[in-house]
Amino acid sequence: MNQTIFIREAAPADYNRVLELIQELATFEKEPDAVEVTVDELIASASGSSPLFTCFVGEVNDRIEGIALCYFRFSTWKGKTVHLEDLIVTEHMRGIGLGKKLYDRVLQHAHKNQVRRVEWVVLDWNTNAIEFYEKTGATMIKDWYLAQMNETALQEYINRL
């Protein structure tokens, strides 16, 4: 059976479903409690004069089954870049090309905005994804660590200043 895939920018009414996909992935990754973001935050952050991200949704037969969330970053060497934060496809819709269509849409968005780089991160054991990315022309950079300070550590650090 042919499935109709349609990619578009998310509208405010979509963020309930967008959060469902985010939560589904977190649960699958055995971090069900890691998601602190709310639908209201998503809607507020996607709109206004300084939106924090652009979210594309992928519909299959009129139901959102995938999302790609990206935003601009700024490299001191390359200037404006696009960062792909997350690309999620629901488990039962894998293999029909939805992920590729979302990926393409993000790259078209980057191209349209004339950035000098698109970037994202990938888990080092995810060889399928890495192979796919490399085939599309991306390079894996393996000698950096991600450093993160969470809310509690930040508060404690500020208290000590």
Next chain:
Amino acid sequence: MNQTIFIREAAPADYNRVLELIQELATFEKEPDAVEVTVDELIASASGSSPLFTCFVGEVNDRIEGIALCYFRFSTWKGKTVHLEDLIVTEHMRGIGLGKKLYDRVLQHAHKNQVRRVEWVVLDWNTNAIEFYEKTGATMIKDWYLAQMNETALQEYINRL
């Protein structure tokens, strides 16, 4: 001799000097031609209704000797975060505490904006920096690769679509 360190947000007139520091670091890292960003791009990207970054400058005796450039990102789990893109101190001004003051300012900025995470990247061999970051409460995440698609690869990919 006591040096007076003063941290403030960059003004448009500072970006000539800011680019000098960016270029100095690139040259030191043996990538002198990697810097494609221009002063005009820096000024335009720092201003307007949707600035792409916030740049703090550190002055020592009224001369800019360090910069910290950061911006907001958006985590699908944590919401708004602050990303520290680059923290540069000129070679001859290392060791007087300028880097720490710039780091503190970025964390204060993050705290003021109530983000749930501050993040950056660090080269895996830079043990001094890693030790410092960990002492301040940050965690190093070691199982991700950075994926990057550059301008040429992006153009080629788009052409093939």
